[in-house]
Amino acid sequence: MAAQGIWSGTISFSLVAIPVHLVKAVQPGRVAFRSLHNTDFSPLVRRMFCPKQEKLVPPEEIVRGYEIEPDRYLAITDEELESVSPERSRTIEIVEFIDMKEVDPIYYDHPYYLVPSKGGEKAYRLLVEVMQRTNRAGLAKFVLVEREYLVAIKSTEGALTLFTLHYSEEILPDEGLAPKEGKLEAREKNRMKNSIKEMMADFDPGKYGNKHREKVMNLLQQKMTEHALVEAPAVEEEEEGEGPADLVATLENIMREVKKSR
Amino acid sequence: MAGRAIWKGIIHFGETNVPVKLHTAVKEERIQFHLLHRTDHVRLHQQMLCAHEKIPVPAEAQTKGFEVEAGKYIIVDPAELEQTIPGSSRMIEVHEFVKSEQLDSRFLDRVYSLEADLDINAAGYNELAGALQEMSVAGLCTWTMRKRSYFGALQASGRTLRLNTLRYADEVISVQSLELQEIPVSEKELKIAGDLISQLTAPFQPQKFENEHQHRLQELIEKKARGEKVVLLRPRILQPTASDKLLQALEASLKKAA
Numbered sequence: 001m002a003a004q005g006i007w008s009g010t011i012s013f014s015l016v017a018i019p020v021h022l023v024k025a026v027q028p029g030r031v032a033f034r035s036l037h038n039t040d041f042s043p044l045v046r047r048m049f050c051p052k053q054e055k056l057v058p059p060e061e062i063v064r065g066y067e068i069e070p071d072r073y074l075a076i077t078d079e080e081l082e083s084v085s086p087e088r089s090r091t092i093e094i095v096e097f098i099d100m101k102e103v104d105p106i107y108y109d110h111p112y113y114l115v116p117s118k119g120g121e122k123a124y125r126l127l128v129e130v131m132q133r134t135n136r137a138g139l140a141k142f143v144l145v146e147r148e149y150l151v152a153i154k155s156t157e158g159a160l161t162l163f164t165l166h167y168s169e170e171i172l173p174d175e176g177l178a179p180k181e182g183k184l185e186a187r188e189k190n191r192m193k194n195s196i197k198e199m200m201a202d203f204d205p206g207k208y209g210n211k212h213r214e215k216v217m218n219l220l221q222q223k224m225t226e227h228a229l230v231e232a233p234a235v236e237e238e239e240e241g242e243g244p245a246d247l248v249a250t251l252e253n254i255m256r257e258v259k260k261s262r
Numbered sequence: 263m264a265g266r267a268i269w270k271g272i273i274h275f276g277e278t279n280v281p282v283k284l285h286t287a288v289k290e291e292r293i294q295f296h297l298l299h300r301t302d303h304v305r306l307h308q309q310m311l312c313a314h315e316k317i318p319v320p321a322e323a324q325t326k327g328f329e330v331e332a333g334k335y336i337i338v339d340p341a342e343l344e345q346t347i348p349g350s351s352r353m354i355e356v357h358e359f360v361k362s363e364q365l366d367s368r369f370l371d372r373v374y375s376l377e378a379d380l381d382i383n384a385a386g387y388n389e390l391a392g393a394l395q396e397m398s399v400a401g402l403c404t405w406t407m408r409k410r411s412y413f414g415a416l417q418a419s420g421r422t423l424r425l426n427t428l429r430y431a432d433e434v435i436s437v438q439s440l441e442l443q444e445i446p447v448s449e450k451e452l453k454i455a456g457d458l459i460s461q462l463t464a465p466f467q468p469q470k471f472e473n474e475h476q477h478r479l480q481e482l483i484e485k486k487a488r489g490e491k492v493v494l495l496r497p498r499i500l501q502p503t504a505s506d507k508l509l510q511a512l513e514a515s516l517k518k519a520a
Contacts (some may be wrong), residue, residue, distance in 0.1 A: 009381055009499075010499070010500040010502060012500055013458075013459075013462070013509045013515075014458060014462065014511075015503075015512075015514050015515040015517030015518065016511045016512060016515060016520060017500040017501060017502050017503050018502065018503065019502040023440070024435060025368055025434065025435055026368065026434055026435060027433055027435060028344060028433065029326050029429070029430050029432060029433040031328065032328075033326040033327060033328055033338065034326070034327050034328070034329050034335065034400040035310060035324050035325075035327075036324065036325050036326070036327045036335060037312040037314070037315070037319050037323060037324065037325075037326065038323050038325040039323065040312070040315065041325075041327065041337070042314035042315065043311070043312065043313050043321055043327075044311060044312060044324065045311050045313050046308055046309075046310060046311075047308075047309050047310075047311050048297060048304055048307070048308060048309070049306060049307045049308070049309040049318075050271060050299040050302070050304055051304065051306075051307055052274075052299075052304040053299070053301075053304075055478065056301050056309070056311075057306055058270055059297060060300075060313070061300045061301060062297050062299070062300065062306065063294050063297075063298050063299075063300045064296075064297065064298070065297065065298035065303065065305065066293065066294075066295055066296075067294070067296060068483075068487050070512065073296065073298050073303050073305060073482060074486055074487055075298055075300070075303060076295065076455050076482070076483070076486070079485075079494050080481075080482060080492055080494065081479045082432075082495075082497055083338075083492070083494045083495040083496075084475060084478045084479050084482055085474070085475045085478065086495040086496060086497045086498055087497075087498045088370065088475070090497040090498060090499050090500075091498055091500055094342070094462075096462050096463065096464045097459045097460075097462050097463040097464070098465070098466040099463070099465075099466070101363075102421065102465060102466035104464055105345065105365070105367070105370055105373070105417075105426060106288065106373045106419070106424070107468060108367055108370045108391050111367065111368045111376070112438070113435070113440055115440050115442065116442075117502075119460055119502050119505070120502055121443055121445050121504075121505075122445050122505040122508060123272055123503055123505070123508050124446065124449055125443075125444075125445040126447045126451055126452065126455055126508065127455070129447055130452055130454060130456050131453040131459070133452070134456060134459055134460070136459050136463060139466075139471075140508065141471065141474075141475075143475055145476070146292075146293070146295065146479075147292060147472055147476075148284060148474065148475030148476065150468070150471045150473075153417035154367075156367075156368065156437065156460065157437040158437055159437040159440055159442060160444060161367075161368065163367060165468065166290070167468070167471060167473050168468040168469040168471070169470065169472075170290050170471075171287065171288055171289070171290055172265050172285075172286065172287055172288065172289055172375070174287065174375040174419070174420075174422045176371055176377075177285065177375055177377040177378070177381065177387060177422050177423075178377075178378060178387060178388060178391060178421040178422050178423070179374065179378040179384040179387055181421070183273050184388050184389060184392060185385075185389055188385075188386065188389045188463060189389040189390075189392050189393050191277075192278055192386075192390055192393040193296045193393045193396075193397060195275065195276040195277070195278065195343075196359045196393060196394075196397060196399060196401075198276075199275065199276070199356070199357075199358045199359050200358070200359050200360070200399070201344055201358040201359070201360060201402075202360060202364065203360040203361075203365060203366065203414070205366075205400075205428065205430070205431040205434075206431040207303070208357075208402070208404065208413045208428075208430065209429070209430065210411060210413075210430045210432075211348065211411050212346060212347070212410065212411045213347055215346035216343065216346050219338070219342060219343070219346055220328055220336055220338070220343075221423075223336050223338065224330070224336055224446060225407050227336065227337075228343040229330055229334040229335060229336060230327065230334070230335050230337055231333060231334050231335075232313075232333045232334075232335065232338075233314045234333070234407050235313050235314055241279070247397070249410050
């Protein structure tokens with residue numbers, strides 16, 4: 001499966017518990033470049049450096065810290081963080097259901113998919129079906145690493161989607177942005193409505209391509225035909241660090257095409 | 263108050279031109295952590311190392327490459343990349359309108375509240391908000407802001423216009439790729455689950471939910487700063503409901519909710 005698990009745990013409503021894992025629903029569309037050393041074209045890896053001891057610090061010596069006063073830090077361990085909200089770090093408990101139509105889109109933050117883990121397939125399918133029929137979504141609180149999220153779980157094309165929502169205190173008021181309601185030009189409004197009617201269509205986001213990315217891809221394509229590729233020297237062990245470039249499928253296809261035609 | 267204006271543009275379609283200022287609509291506040299060295303609690307810096315030579319590489323000795331296959335790159339000159347950056351423009355061009363309910367939530371990214379740009383003129387703002395509101399439609403538009411191209415939906419919220427940036431279609435991962443299994447569920451299970459959900463349905467009142475975790479985390483930090491001991495708690499892990507016990511669990515839940 002292509003999807004990469006971010007978290008695994010249980011989603012529950014009332015007395016029903018469904019084992020699930022959370023996966024990405026969106027991926028960045030930007031063309032990913034790798035930072036290389038300009039002398040040997042070896043990729044660069046990110047490491048943490050202690051300025052006091054002047055040495056690189058391995059992951060097991062790194063701890064999260066909170067700045068209590070300038071340059072004075074308090075170390076917080078993973079276990080301490082997890083114990084802040086122990087009931088919510090492994091469980092997404094749906095506390096109530098809502099009608100999705102009531103949710104102002106300004107609350108939407110980030111989408112994810114939930115997929116069933118072993119043994120949860122049937123209850124998952126039931127929740128998908130019933131939420132789709134009723135157009136309801138479940139509201140829950142959920143803690144992921146350092147943050148607690150308010151989330152809405154709903155049914156999308158046969159899958160459960162999880163949306164992190166903003167808290168209402170994070171929504172800035174918008175009073176005073178619209179001009180004072182003077183005389184509303186009814187004729188002008190009707191003219192706009194007519195113009196809108198003529199421009200009505202179905203939502204088909206596939207029509208809108210990322211022009212900038214197309215240009216970057218064209219540039220890469222051109223360079224592929226004009227220049228030889230540089231090769232990085234082999235390193236013994238697989239280095240973790242920046243990680244492999246998050247390639248876009250379309251771009252990979254183009255690259256394959258270009259290589260074939262060379 | 264609304265956040266400060268970050269950009270100015272002109273909404274355009276047909277013979278309509280409405281000058282607006284974009285304001286951020288959401289402000290997130292959260293506790294910031296840094297990475298420390300466990301042994302001396304010194305804040306760590308990031309350093310880029312050459313994977314081959316294992317030496318630090320300063321910014322001026324770094325170059326950008328696109329990985330075509332494992333370990334093979336096309337080197338790209340920043341000046342060449344600069345040329346792909348879209349030209350600057352103030353135009354927020356509306357290409358078409360769709361029913362608001364058709365907008366797929368997975369596409370919604372950031373929201374900006376729009377202020378009428380009185381420095382140019384206020385004409386058209388209220389009329390446009392009124393027309394969008396009364397017709398429940400969203401205008402699909404594109405614009406270039408701060409060297410980036412955007413795709414978005416123009417909508418009205420009450421009397422205020424909003425611009426919601428949308429993700430491009432190939433940024434949304436399809437449900438098909440999840441390869442979910444089709445499993446039959448009985449009408450009886452659906453009926454009981456439906457009744458249960460109705461029992462548990464409430465109006466959407468986001469102000470009921472506070473970020474309690476943030477407050478508790480603040481308390482934990484203060485406690486530790488005073489040198490008090492912190493009690494460690496284990497996360498709660500629920501036992502999954504077995505498929506053959508599903509109906510039973512639903513019925514018991516319904517009884518409990520009633």
